[in-house]
Amino acid sequence: MGKKTVLRLAAYALALMACAQGFAAEKSGLSWMLPEGITTFADKVDTLFYTLMYTTIIVFGIVVAVLLFFCIRYRRTPGAKAYYTHGDSWKATALTGTLAMMVFLGIDMNTVRLSKAASADMENHPDYKDAVHVQLLAKQFAWVFRYPGPDGKFGRVDSKAATDDNWFGVDEKDPAEADDIQVEGYLVIPVGKPVMIEIRSKDVIHSFFIAAIRFKQDAVPGMKTNIWFSPRKTGEYEIVCAELCGAQHSQMGGKMRVMNTQEECDNFLKKFAR
Amino acid sequence: MESSHHEHEQSFVSKYVFPLDHKMIGLQYLFAGIFFLFAGGFMALLMRWQLAAPNQPLPMLGRFFFGGTGAVLPEQYNSLFTLHGTIMVFFAVTPILVGAFGNYLIPLQIGARDMAMPRVNMISFWMLFVGGLIMLASMVAPGGPAGAGWTSYPPLSGPEMSKGHGQTFWILGLTLGGTSSLMGAINYIATILTMRTKGMTLFRMPLTIWGLLFSAVLNLLFVPVVAAALILLLMDRLAGTAFFAPFGGSTPLLFQHLFWFFGHPEVYILILPIWGIVGDLLSVFSRKPAFGYKATIYAMLAITAISGVVWGHHMYTAGMSPKLSRVFMTLTVMVSIPSAVFFLNWLATLWRGAIRLTSPMLAALGVVLVFALGGLTGIFNAAESLDLYLHDTYFVVGHFHMTLAASVLLGIFGGIYYWFPKMFGRMMNESLAKAHVISSFALVMVIFNLMMLMGAYGMPRRYADPTKYEYLKPVLHWNITISHAVLTFALVQLIFAYNFIYSIFKGKIAPINPWEATSLEWGVPSPPPHGNFGEKLPVVTRGPHEFSLPGQEADWAMQTQA
Numbered sequence: 119m120g121k122k123t124v125l126r127l128a129a130y131a132l133a134l135m136a137c138a139q140g141f142a143a144e145k146s147g148l149s150w151m152l153p154e155g156i157t158t159f160a161d162k163v164d165t166l167f168y169t170l171m172y173t174t175i176i177v178f179g180i181v182v183a184v185l186l187f188f189c190i191r192y193r194r195t196p197g198a199k200a201y202y203t204h205g206d207s208w209k210a211t212a213l214t215g216t217l218a219m220m221v222f223l224g225i226d227m228n229t230v231r232l233s234k235a236a237s238a239d240m241e242n243h244p245d246y247k248d249a250v251h252v253q254l255l256a257k258q259f260a261w262v263f264r265y266p267g268p269d270g271k272f273g274r275v276d277s278k279a280a281t282d283d284n285w286f287g288v289d290e291k292d293p294a295e296a297d298d299i300q301v302e303g304y305l306v307i308p309v310g311k312p313v314m315i316e317i318r319s320k321d322v323i324h325s326f327f328i329a330a331i332r333f334k335q336d337a338v339p340g341m342k343t344n345i346w347f348s349p350r351k352t353g354e355y356e357i358v359c360a361e362l363c364g365a366q367h368s369q370m371g372g373k374m375r376v377m378n379t380q381e382e383c384d385n386f387l388k389k390f391a392r
Numbered sequence: 393m394e395s396s397h398h399e400h401e402q403s404f405v406s407k408y409v410f411p412l413d414h415k416m417i418g419l420q421y422l423f424a425g426i427f428f429l430f431a432g433g434f435m436a437l438l439m440r441w442q443l444a445a446p447n448q449p450l451p452m453l454g455r456f457f458f459g460g461t462g463a464v465l466p467e468q469y470n471s472l473f474t475l476h477g478t479i480m481v482f483f484a485v486t487p488i489l490v491g492a493f494g495n496y497l498i499p500l501q502i503g504a505r506d507m508a509m510p511r512v513n514m515i516s517f518w519m520l521f522v523g524g525l526i527m528l529a530s531m532v533a534p535g536g537p538a539g540a541g542w543t544s545y546p547p548l549s550g551p552e553m554s555k556g557h558g559q560t561f562w563i564l565g566l567t568l569g570g571t572s573s574l575m576g577a578i579n580y581i582a583t584i585l586t587m588r589t590k591g592m593t594l595f596r597m598p599l600t601i602w603g604l605l606f607s608a609v610l611n612l613l614f615v616p617v618v619a620a621a622l623i624l625l626l627m628d629r630l631a632g633t634a635f636f637a638p639f640g641g642s643t644p645l646l647f648q649h650l651f652w653f654f655g656h657p658e659v660y661i662l663i664l665p666i667w668g669i670v671g672d673l674l675s676v677f678s679r680k681p682a683f684g685y686k687a688t689i690y691a692m693l694a695i696t697a698i699s700g701v702v703w704g705h706h707m708y709t710a711g712m713s714p715k716l717s718r719v720f721m722t723l724t725v726m727v728s729i730p731s732a733v734f735f736l737n738w739l740a741t742l743w744r745g746a747i748r749l750t751s752p753m754l755a756a757l758g759v760v761l762v763f764a765l766g767g768l769t770g771i772f773n774a775a776e777s778l779d780l781y782l783h784d785t786y787f788v789v790g791h792f793h794m795t796l797a798a799s800v801l802l803g804i805f806g807g808i809y810y811w812f813p814k815m816f817g818r819m820m821n822e823s824l825a826k827a828h829v830i831s832s833f834a835l836v837m838v839i840f841n842l843m844m845l846m847g848a849y850g851m852p853r854r855y856a857d858p859t860k861y862e863y864l865k866p867v868l869h870w871n872i873t874i875s876h877a878v879l880t881f882a883l884v885q886l887i888f889a890y891n892f893i894y895s896i897f898k899g900k901i902a903p904i905n906p907w908e909a910t911s912l913e914w915g916v917p918s919p920p921p922h923g924n925f926g927e928k929l930p931v932v933t934r935g936p937h938e939f940s941l942p943g944q945e946a947d948w949a950m951q952t953q954a
Binding site: 151153163170184185188189192194195200202204205206210214219227234237240277319321323325329335359362363364366368369371 | 465466467470539540541545547548553638639643644645678679680681682683684685686687709710711714717718721722725726728729730732733735736737739740741742743744745746747748749757760761764765768769771772774775776777778780781783784785845848849850852854855856857858860861862863866935939940941942947
């Protein structure tokens, strides 16, 4: 197999990868591989996933084909001797290096590019004013959400002041606290509006994960982490814990309800108001 | 060293229990490693029972293991995967690869009579073995077993959240195991760099030795980091310090940084020797010099270097700045450049060879294939934004088992089938070996690919019982398929166990060089005598893979051939 053949094969492989990417952008066919996504970030992550998936299938296919071909074509036959080469000529080295760089540019840099596109989407924060605000406390083994209530303001919280009755460490003297609503296990938000969530943990590290929004964020005790996303479809989605947090880790579930309007959400939450 | 040249009347204790001979220590590592491999594998079986039949009592054995109704309780499940991970990484794979192959092969392949520090060698084995026993004991420790995962992040592993002594046992066991690796690493580096025989230049060493050398360098650099982290955690637990306390002025993330600063190089500690072994096996059984020998070595060196600066890709979801994540992502995907280099070299070694599909060769080809998949799926996890989705799902479990379980196990099997004749002076049954390798390969492909597909659907890892989640319904039935495959995999390993034990006692007597290979160990009797090389050390005249030399009748030339 000459150098030209190898280069031609490599070019075919790159062309196939380019097709894979086009195919992935269409997201047809193999979409059963991922559950439904409901954010623009999810779309971009899916594109990256399918691109890599098809690339993997193609590259692995090539490796299998080459390996099987060599094993059959060059199996030991009586009298035949192997070709004596150390493959250390500058030509061989340059060829290997070129192919490796093609893998780097064709697969890796493409991955970095697509990944950056997705994270740029996530880092394009909405205005604070335009968003719905929720505070989240992860504890063994529940997700506790706080909503600001009619005044749109949260009472002050300080994790260091948390107790067994006051998980968030809410400052009860703060007037803004009076109408805050605390709900266990339900994230209730309107559709089509960005939601900003402040994540804390009371005890160990948990991880807030909803498959439909395609990301998770750890809840680290002693730290406050902010996330946001904008659901574009109503419905009920499951919240799971993705970081080992103790015996009931797998049972630490919750629900995200994406409703049509803020009013529907308020009606739902009213039941929990004091 | 004078005395080690001559065979003495040795007592049983000094020959088999506290030996100084590297070959006997190597065999101790091998047997201990296989013991822990079966222990860790058994834990995997118990987990697979719970996942296939959640909360159903395990027939017959259940009550004995789990008490009560005989079903796996969630905390017992946690402790099973904690111990499975820790034991497999530190007490099964490390001892077999680094301990057994390293000890057995380094002096034999570089032409030395023993390791540089035989006594340190003996002590490192016993530290590892005792550490492993402490690790196993943590399952029945008073107050409850260790159950915070093989990563054991605080605060979950801290004094308040893990009150049982099991977690303390876990720390002690792992610290001993780590110290053993560290001592071993110093010994390997010293031996390889200072005790090569005449003519054995660095670039005449087999790739196996290069893999072991780089692996030892990583051990030397990074094990102290995890040892420090573990001791700080131990202080937090026992002495009331607050190194990782969330509300005491520190942060639990510190532990994650320290752990993964070591943890990522650790995966290369395990895989580098396999890459070396595969490079040698492909060359031997293609009857062709390893293609691009030096390029492969430089590629391994490059990966060794990069492995120290990519740990952050384990922490994308921990609250790291996206800017930092991007740096780690770019560094991580750079691993594929050197990987591609030695991968292409492996394939090119087959090209125009005279390929013999023996059991070690089949295992090596299996490593090439599963590592291709393991490596490619690594890019999914390296991509920061995609990893926010895939992190801590079965995708990660499938991926790292592909690289660290499937390819490492196949590499170990290949190594054992290849060097068994040298170690025990007898051949293993080749048909059984081939059946074992091929079926093991097929099963790991089923098991870990299905795991990755489940993970892609969002199935979180470390879940004792995922059945309550609606969105996972379309993929949960695969748990049953996987469990069946795992059970079959376990039964297939009995073929290996039978073949191994039977062949030690009853196998065909092995010739000196059954594979017609060229490195030094194949020029001494099987098994090699004390002191390895008789009166005079061999003098090396050529590289490690001189196969199919033109103008010569035999298709191989020993490294000592004039």
